[in-house]
Each structure stands twice: as structure tokens, then as C-alpha cells.
Amino acid sequence: xxxxxxxxxxxxxxxxxxxxxxxxxxxxxxxxxxxxxxxxxxxxxxxxxxxxxxxxxxxxxxxxxxxxxxxxxxxxxxxxxxxxxxxxxxxxxxxxxxxxxxxxxxxxxxxxxxxxxxxxxxxxxxxxxxxxxxxxxxxxxxxxxxxxxxxxxxxxxxxxxxxxxxxxxxxxxxxxxxxxxxxxxxxxxxxxxxxxxxxxxxxxxxxxxxxxxxxxxxxxxxxxxxxxxxxxxxxxxxxxxxxxxxxxxxxxxxxxxxxxxxxxxxxxxxxxxxxxxxxxxxxxxxxxxxxxxxxxxxxxxxxxxxxxxxxxxxxxxxxxxxxxxxxxxxxxxxxxxxxxxxxxxxxxxxxxxxxxxxxxxxxxxxxxxxxxxxxxxxxxxxxxxxxxxxxxxxxxxxxxxxxxxxxxxxxxxxxxxxxxxxxxxxxxxxxxxxxxxxxxxxxxxxxxxxxxxxxxxxxxxxxxxxxxxxxxxxxxxxxxxxxxxxxxxxxxxxxxxxxxxxxxxxxxxxxxxxxxxxxxxxxxxxxxxxxxxxxxxxxxxxxxxxxxxxxxxxxxxxxxxxxxxxxxxxxxxxxxxxxxxxxxxxxxxxxxxxxxxxxxxxxxxxxxxxxxxxxxxxxxxxxxxxxxxxxxxxxxxxxxxxxxxxxxxxxxxxxxxxxxxxxxxxxxxxxxxxxxxxxxxxxxxxxxxxxxxxxxxxxxxxxxxxxxxxxxxxxxxxxxxxxxxxxxxxxxxxxxxxxxxxxxxxxxxxxxxxxxxxxxxxxxxxxxxxxxxxxxxxxxxxxxxxxxxxxxxxxxxxxxxxxxxxxxxxxxxxxxxxxxxxxxxxxxxxxxxxxxxxxxxxxxxxxxxxxxxxxxxxxxxxxxxxxxxxxxxxx
RNA sequence: GCGGAAGUGCCAGAGUCUGGAAAAUGGGAAGGACUCAAAAUCCUUUGGCUUAGUGCCUACGCAGGUUCAAAUCCUGUCUUCCGCACCA
Numbered sequence: 031x032x033x034x035x036x037x038x039x040x041x042x043x044x045x046x047x048x049x050x051x052x053x054x055x056x057x058x059x060x061x062x063x064x065x066x067x068x069x070x071x072x073x074x075x076x077x078x079x080x081x082x083x084x085x086x087x088x089x090x091x092x093x094x095x096x097x098x099x100x101x102x103x104x105x106x107x108x109x110x111x112x113x114x115x116x117x118x119x120x121x122x123x124x125x126x127x128x129x130x131x132x133x134x135x136x137x138x139x140x141x142x143x144x145x146x147x148x149x150x151x152x153x154x155x156x157x158x159x160x161x162x163x164x165x166x167x168x169x170x171x172x173x174x175x176x177x178x179x180x181x182x183x184x185x186x187x188x189x190x191x192x193x194x195x196x197x198x199x200x201x202x203x204x205x206x207x208x209x210x211x212x213x214x215x216x217x218x219x220x221x222x223x224x225x226x227x228x229x230x231x232x233x234x235x236x237x238x239x240x241x242x243x244x245x246x247x248x249x250x251x252x253x254x255x256x257x258x259x260x261x262x263x264x265x266x267x268x269x270x271x272x273x274x275x276x277x278x279x280x281x282x283x284x285x286x287x288x289x290x291x292x293x294x295x296x297x298x299x300x301x302x303x304x305x306x307x308x309x310x311x312x313x314x315x316x317x318x319x320x321x322x323x324x325x326x327x328x329x330x331x332x333x334x335x336x337x338x339x340x341x342x343x344x345x346x347x348x349x350x351x352x353x354x355x356x357x358x359x360x361x362x363x364x365x366x367x368x369x370x371x372x373x374x375x376x377x378x379x380x381x382x383x384x385x386x387x388x389x390x391x392x393x394x395x396x397x398x399x400x401x402x403x404x405x406x407x408x409x410x411x412x413x414x415x416x417x418x419x420x421x422x423x424x425x426x427x428x429x430x431x432x433x434x435x436x437x438x439x440x441x442x443x444x445x446x447x448x449x450x451x452x453x454x455x456x457x458x459x460x461x462x463x464x465x466x467x468x469x470x471x472x473x474x475x476x477x478x479x480x481x482x483x484x485x486x487x488x489x490x491x492x493x494x495x496x497x498x499x500x501x502x503x504x505x506x507x508x509x510x511x512x513x514x515x516x517x518x519x520x521x522x523x524x525x526x527x528x529x530x531x532x533x534x535x536x537x538x539x540x541x542x543x544x545x546x547x548x549x550x551x552x553x554x555x556x557x558x559x560x561x562x563x564x565x566x567x568x569x570x571x572x573x574x575x576x577x578x579x580x581x582x583x584x585x586x587x588x589x590x591x592x593x594x595x596x597x598x599x600x601x602x603x604x605x606x607x608x609x610x611x612x613x614x615x616x617x618x619x620x621x622x623x624x625x626x627x628x629x630x631x632x633x634x635x636x637x638x639x640x641x642x643x644x645x646x647x648x649x650x651x652x653x654x655x656x657x658x659x660x661x662x663x664x665x666x667x668x669x670x671x672x673x674x675x676x677x678x679x680x681x682x683x684x685x686x687x688x689x690x691x692x693x694x695x696x697x698x699x700x701x702x703x704x705x706x707x708x709x710x711x712x713x714x715x716x717x718x719x720x721x722x723x724x725x726x727x728x729x730x731x732x733x734x735x736x737x738x739x740x741x742x743x744x745x746x747x748x749x750x751x752x753x754x755x756x757x758x759x760x761x762x763x764x765x766x767x768x769x770x771x772x773x774x775x776x777x778x779x780x781x782x783x784x785x786x787x788x789x790x791x792x793x794x795x796x797x798x799x800x801x802x803x804x805x806x807x808x809x810x811x812x813x814x815x816x817x818x819x820x821x822x823x824x825x826x827x828x829x830x831x832x833x834x835x836x837x838x839x840x841x842x843x844x845x846x847x848x849x850x851x852x853x854x855x856x857x858x859x860x861x862x863x864x865x866x867x868x869x870x871x872x873x874x875x876x877x878x879x880x881x882x883x884x885x886x887x888x889x890x891x892x893x894x895x896x897x898x899x900x901x902x903x904x905x
Numbered sequence: 906g907c908g909g910a911a912g913u914g915c916c917a918g919a920g921u922c923u924g925g926a927a928a929a930u931g932g933g934a935a936g937g938a939c940u941c942a943a944a945a946u947c948c949u950u951u952g953g954c955u956u957a958g959u960g961c962c963u964a965c966g967c968a969g970g971u972u973c974a975a976a977u978c979c980u981g982u983c984u985u986c987c988g989c990a991c992c993a
Contacts, residue, residue: 246909246989253992329991356993357993358992362992362993365993640918642919646987647917652932653932656932659946662945663946666945703930707929710931711929714930
């Protein structure tokens with residue numbers, strides 16, 4: 031359908047054939063690492079949502095490249111993972127086959143989009159060359175004590191048949207398949223990300239190039255809280271019960287203690303007592319529920335007394351011990367002290383089970399009556415019924431003092447808790463990196479020797495659809511203990527694919543490096559990533575894991591920096607018919623189809639001009655036509671220079687300099703939509719420029735414009751550039767702008783002229799000239815531009831006042847009525863030359879009649895006339 | 906509940922930091938030029954009223970406030986979207 035397709039393909043082939051975008055690690059230019067989150071290669075191909083995301087990154091890469099940076103802009107594939115395995119089972123192919131096919135398709139689609147990747151650095155996480163280093167890193171983490179096998183309540187997704195990390199559970203559902211997640215007690219491999227909780231948290235404040243939103247999300251996820259560990263004494267024994275509280279000021283108001291039902295000590299305590307069977311029953315009941323519904327805020331609080339008592343260290347009061355569903359086993363110590371008067375949950379529970387309520391904080395102006403309270407009092411107040419040292423003082427302010435007191439008396443100590451849990455990385459699935467561990471009956475779990483890497487994922491396996499197919503591969507499972515040499519069993523769990531994606535950005539720096547996961551020298555040159563671009567959905571997943579990896583690798587001596595991504599840009603989602611564009615929502619607009627119909631450049635500028643890249647947008651079919659039309663206009667300018675022969679170049683010179691400046695600045699801020707608006711305005715201007723511009727200046731400006739525009743529409747710009755210059759526009763230099771050439775005055779003149787054009791139309795209408803052929807407008811010399819400026823700055827009311835004082839020497843009454851309007855529009859401005867405006871009304875037909883109009887304005891202010899004698903002559 | 910972002914014309918969306926012209930740019934719609942005709946291109950119009958004079962009124966979620974002047978600053982409020990969510 032369109033002429034663009036031919037040369038679009040031509041240029042894509044040229045770029046590919048001559049490796050135009052290949053980058054070198056030893057360039058003298060300043061480096062710039064521009065990275066998009068690598069995709070999971072699904073079989074479905076790209077839709078407009080993807081296209082937008084990748085176009086955003088490409089514009090930035092091109093921009094930086096033109097600006098003289100050595101730009102690393104690589105692409106790869108997060109190729110392991112469940113969808114491939116599931117798709118394979120469904121279609122009876124092998125995940126490898128499925129993945130390879132998808133990758134091939136992705137590459138061709140990304141190329142069709144015109145993206146300027148250096149494909150020589152392609153990284154596929156499912157290739158042995160890559161996952162070998164996953165295993166190598168696993169061993170390094172293991173040796174550094176950052177990997178642990180432990181039994182813990184874990185999230186189990188039944189439909190995926192594997193465990194999940196906390197970060198991969200959304201609203202109690204599996205992030206991939208949205209199946210309800212169950213809680214299971216299993217022994218699994220964990221990466222000790224919590225060791226870095228504090229640094230991960232503190233590092234956030236230095237991530238100035240990150241969106242506030244993402245920083246907050248990470249902060250909340252890590253969830254630091256300062257509190258106190260307090261020791262209660264279990265009655266009739268010497269044992270202690272340690273609780274975590276952030277409100278030690280309420281310690282004197284504790285009326286019971288609550289254990290999480292699945293806390294390991296609960297069963298111990300009730301063993302052999304009359305409570306044993308009932309407690310067991312309760313635990314069974316609670317553990318049937320998934321974590322999410324159990325911890326919903328509106329969930330009915332349930333629990334039971336377990337027949338034990340403890341002593342409150344500060345006042346020796348004897349208090350009963352309960353178990354209850356609202357207490358979490360894996361936060362704090364899994365035991366809480368309950369202060370029903372000052373904590374809403376404790377209050378509800380106490381009311382339900384008729385436990386006493388003791389007030390220890392009173393509001394400033396009255397006293398609480400425990401009998402009459404309908405909810406807990408959690409605000410600021412004064413301490414009462416507590417130790418005499420603290421009674422009467424303000425509760426929150428007393429916390430440090432109370433903590434000191436507790437530490438002195440050895441009742442407890444300060445403690446910092448995090449919500450962040452260790453990262454569970456085992457997956458009971460096939461399509462992933464085998465965990466390089468061997469389980470020996472004698473020696474336990476022993477890491478594989480580094481020299482035995484890679485532990486290859488066996489390719490011939492049977493997919494039954496249930497369980498991990500690796501379990502049935504005898505050759506794989508049977509192994510020798512690296513320590514004692516006896517027959518042992520190989521670990522069949524594979525790694526969470528987020529392990530793969532936590533360091534791929536290091537691999538790009540030297541993707542074919544053979545002697546390690548990454549080459550120190552090139553990592554030193556390229557890292558950290560200068561600009562990272564991806565979806566906000568990874569805020570607490572990939573983005574947190576990658577930060578952790580970098581810090582851990584730094585501490586192992588492999589890296590010399592602490593944060594992987596200096597700047598982060600999170601792009602918006604594309605919606606259609608009210609839903610996120612996706613295969614499952616059935617509202618996909620395919621990239622191939624749109625490109626075939628309108629051409630790549632149209633697709634690109636449409637997607638980028640729609641709205642700010644960080645915003646979600648609604649797809650509409652009409653807009654892309656406009657983009658196509660716009661490109662047609664640009665294309666139509668290619669021979670225009672030849673017909674120019676004038677000498678009045680100031681305007682154009684100013685415009686082009688301004689364009690270069692503004693587009694550059696807006697791209698830096700990812701205001702692509704604004705940058706495109708500026709481009710469109712410029713093109714509007716270019717297509718209106720008449721013969722009075724010299725062809726040299728026109729051509730020069732046009733060339734500069736092409737370079738600027740090439741970041742958005744590279745194909746058409748390459749094509750047109752060929753007319754004007756040699757080489758690739760993609761490798762040319764971003765034009766320098768000369769600030770002194772940007773003439774705001776001239777810019778205003780333009781504004782003014784277009785205003786005058788409008789006015790003249792009005793004049794014509796008024797004097798009822800039906801079909802004028804020619805109109806000359808002179809604006810006399812004395813009317814300085816400053817006047818126009820002045821009027822702009824004055825407020826409307828003042829202008830109105832002036833208008834009343836306007837004296838008209840006009841000959842025609844009708845015309846005179848127009849004067850206020852003309853003034854309002856700024857008419858009366860002087861250009862420093864005579865301007866002949868030939869109104870091109872109705873295309874090329876010049877207006878015939880000539881008018882003359884004189885206006886004089888006297889300003890009454892201070893009785894002084896304005897120092898000019900304005901006159902507008904419409905001749 | 907907590908936290909974040911946002912509410913502008915028929916539609917999408919600028920402008921808000923640095924207060925000053927019914928408010929960019931696209932789209933849609935109407936009229937016109939060109940054409941045998943269409944597409945493309947170009948021009949004009951597009952808040953309301955209107956005695957047609959650029960005259961009046963009304964506008965940037967809603968309600969107030971500051972100011973000669975507010976879409977822009979301040980206060981309150983409503984709505985939408987997105988994160989987190991019994992974390993002791």
C-alpha cells in the first residue's frame with residue numbers, strides 16, 4: 031500500500047548487513063549503557079504494547095549515539111521458564127524448540143521495528159553458555175554463605191506445580207497463572223537477600239534517577255521497622271518467650287500473649303496436656319487456608335487458649351497464652367504481646383474471647399474506660415498505670431527511655447525487623463537452570479565441583495504434565511558425591527528464572543567471554559547501566575533481585591559498584607477497549623499488520639507521539655493514519671530546496687536552532703510526545719516557507735531536521751539523507767544549535783503574523799469583500815516589537831482600559847470597530863522591515879482589493895502618551 | 906486503612922515548576938480551493954449566547970482563599986487509576 035515499505039526494508043537490511051550498530055568495548059568515546067528489560071520470548075509475537083516499549087528505548091539509544099556516545103544497546107531473551115514448558119506440553123513440542131522458534135520470531139520483529147540493537151551481543155538464558163554461569167554464580171553465592179537450604183512455609187502453586195517466591199505472589203495468586211497460592215511446609219533453597227535488607231533499603235535514597243513510585247514500592251516491600259524484643263517468662267519453667275513490639279510504651283497493658291499457630295513451640299507446650307488435641311485441630315484448620323485470605327484485614331479473628339501462662343517482666347503480672355490466626359509465624363518472632371486497649375487487632379480478639387482490657391495510655395484531656403471502649407486507642411497520649419518513672423509522660427516520646435530501661439533491666443533489647451523474606455529460588459520444574467548440588471546420604475547436600483560445570487539440562491525427557499520431568503532421567507539424577515565419592519542423588523530442582531535475569535546486564539558487556547560469567551574489564555567499562563527501561567511490574571521482583579546480586583557480587587570482589595541501574599524509566603501500558611493489550615484479553619493489534627499497512631516509521635511516531643511514554647494510553651486506529659499523512663508531508667519536502675531562491679533566512683535559521691535545542695531537551699526528559707509536537711510544528715513551518723528562503727539554508731536546515739527526526743523515524747530519514755549527504759544518518763552527529771541564532775523576537779513575529787492573517791480575514795469579512803484577489807499589509811516602522819511584548823504582559827483588564835482610549839483615524843467605520851480586536855491580538859507590532867503579507871486565501875489566489883488602515887493609540891496612564899505612534903496600514 | 910499518580914475542549918493530550926489573550930499539537934466534524942471525480946494536499950471554522958459589535962456569558966473535577974490577574978499558588982473536598990495491606 032505504501033511507498034515507505036520498500037526503503038524501510040532496504041535500510042533495515044543495510045543496517046544488518048554492515049553491522050551498523052555494532053559497538054566496541056575499546057572506543058575512545060564516552061560510554062552509554064542503554065538497556066531495556068529483556069523479554070520473555072513467548073510464541074505470540076509482538077503487539078503494539080511491546081512495540082511502544084521497544085521504540086522508547088530505541089529512540090534513546092539513537093539519540094545518545096548521535097550525541098557522540100559509545101552506546102551499548104543490546105538485546106537478549108529471558109528464555110527459561112514455565113510458559114515454554116507448559117506450551118511444550120500442550121503442543122507436544124520440546125521447550126527448547128518452542129523457545130528457539132519464539133526467539134527467532136522476536137528478533138525478526140524487533141528488527142522490523144527498526145531498533146538499533148547490537149545483535150552480536152545476543153544473550154539467551156537457556157543456552158548452556160549462559161546458564162553455566164548461573165551455576166557458577168550459585169556456587170559463589172553458596173561459598174559466600176548466601177545460600178541456605180531450609181524448611182519453611184512456602185507458597186505453592188498447584189497449577190504450576192512449583193513453589194514461588196513471596197515477590198511472585200500477587201493478591202494471593204500466582205503471578206503467572208493466577209491460581210490461588212497455598213502455603214506448604216517444605217525444605218527449599220533460599221538466597222539470603224535479607225542479609226542485604228538494610229543496604230538495599232538505604233541504597234534507595236541514592237537512586238535519584240528512579241521514579242519515586244518504584245522507590246517507595248521497594249521501601250515498603252523491604253518494610254523496615256524499629257522495635258524491641260521483650261522476654262516474657264513462661265510459667266513453671268525457665269523458658270523465655272521472646273516477642274517483638276514497636277510499642278514498648280504499651281508493655282504495661284499486656285493482658286495476653288499470642289503465638290502463631292504453626293509456631294514450632296506451640297505443640298511442644300501443649301504436649302500431653304488436655305489442650306493438645308484441640309490445638310492440633312485448630313492448627314490443621316488454620317493451615318488449610320491460604321496465606322492471603324488468612325491475613326485479609328477483614329478476616330474474623332480466631333484463636334484459643336492453650337493452657338499456659340507467662341509473666342510480664344515489667345510488672346510480673348501473670349498473663350494467659352493464646353494461639354490465633356492473625357499472628358504470622360515468619361514475621362518478628364512469631365509471637366506477639368497483646369495490648370487490647372491500644373491495638374485494634376488485640377482489641378477485637380480480647381472482646382471475642384473475653385480477655386481483660388487494661389488502659390495504659392490516656393488521651394490528653396480525658397480518661398479511657400475499658401468497659402466503654404468500642405475500639406482501641408492508638409494515638410498519642412499520656413502514660414498511665416505503668417511504671418512510676420513513665421507515668422504522666424507522653425507515650426511516643428518515652429519510647430527511647432523505655433527501651434533504655436528495658437535494656438538496663440535485661441528485660442529486652444532494641445531490634446530492627448524487615449518484612450523482606452529470603453528469596454526462595456528452587457523450582458520443581460524442568461525448563462530452567464539445574465541447581466548444582468548433590469545430595470549424599472552420608473555428607474548431605476554438597477555443591478558440585480566448579481570444574482564439573484556446566485550441569486547440562488538433559489534434553490530428552492518425558493513430559494507427563496505432572497511433577498518435574500527431571501526426576502525420571504536416570505542419567506541425570508544418579509551422581510557421585512563430590513566429597514566422599516559414593517553414589518548420590520543430583521538435585522532436580524531448577525532455579526527461579528529471576529536468578530537468570532539478575533545479572534544478564536553484566537553478560538552483555540562481554541557476551542562471548544569464556545572464562546567467567548563476565549569479563550571484569552568490560553564490566554568496568556560499561557557498568558553501571560546508564561539508562562534502564564522497563565515495566566513497573568518489576569518493582570519488587572527483578573529490580574530488587576538485581577540490586578541484591580550486584581551488592582553480593584561486589585562483596586565477593588567481582589564488582590566495584592553497588593547499584594546496577596543509575597536511571598530507571600518505567601513505561602506505560604497500552605490499553606485497548608479498556609483492557610491492557612494482551613493475548614488473554616483478546617484485544618491485540620499486531621505489530622506486523624500495522625507495519626505492513628502504514629510502515630514502521632508511522633507506527634513508531636504514532637506510538638511515541640500519543641502521550642508521554644510513562645503514561646498508559648488507549649489505542650485508537652484513527653491516529654496512526656495521521657502519522658502516516660505526516661510522514662507523507664515530510665517526504666514531500668525532499669525536493670523543495672531546489673525551488674528556493676530568496677535570501678531571507680533569519681526565520682528558518684532561528685527555527686531550526688530552536689528545534690534542535692527543544693527536541694534534544696525533551697528527549698532527555700523522555701518527553702517524546704512534546705519533542706514530536708515540536709517536530710510537527712517545524713514541518714508545518716517548512717512546508718509553508720516560500721521562495722524567500724535561500725536554497726542553501728533550506729537544505730542545510732532540512733538536513734539538520736532529518737538528523738533530529740531520525741531518532742523517531744529512522745528509515746525515512748536515512749532515505750532522504752541520502753539525497754543530501756553520504757553515510758548513515760544513524761551514525762551522523764546530532765546538529766549543534768547556536769543559541770544566539772534563536773531569535774525569540776522573530777519567533778514572536780511569526781506568532782504576530784499569523785495573528786494578523788487572522789485579523790485580515792476578519793477585516794475582509796467585515797468590509798464584506800467577497801472575493802478579494804490581493805491584499806498588501808504594511809506595518810510601519812515605528813511600531814516596535816516591544817510594544818507587542820508590552821501588551822502581552824499587561825493584564826486583560828488594562829488592555830481593555832486602553833482600548834477605550836483608542837483613537838481611530840480610520841476612514842471606514844466598519845474597520846474602526848475592529849481596532850480593539852486588532853490591538854488585543856497584538857497588532858501594532860512593528861517588524862524591523864516592511865512585511866508584505868500576501869494572503870494566500872483559497873490556495874494561491876491572491877487577494878485583490880487593497881485597504882488602508884491607520885490606528886493611533888494614546889495611553890492615558892499618567893497622561894503620557896506612549897512613546898510611539900502606532901500605525902497599521904492595510905493597503 | 907496507608908502510600909503514590911491523575912482529573913483540561915467532541916476525543917486523545919500539552920500547558921501547571923517560573924500566575925498574565927477561549928488554551929499547543931493531533932484526531933474527529935463543518936465549509937472552501939484544486940479535481941470530471943476521489944485520494945492526497947492546502948485554506949477557514951469548531952465553548953455558549955448573539956440585536957453579529959469580537960459585545961456579553963461560561964470554562965481547565967467540585968468548593969473556597971491569595972492576587973489587579975489563577976488551569977497554574979494555598980486550603981478543603983469528590984472521583985478514577987496503581988501499589989501495599991491483620992508486619993505486632
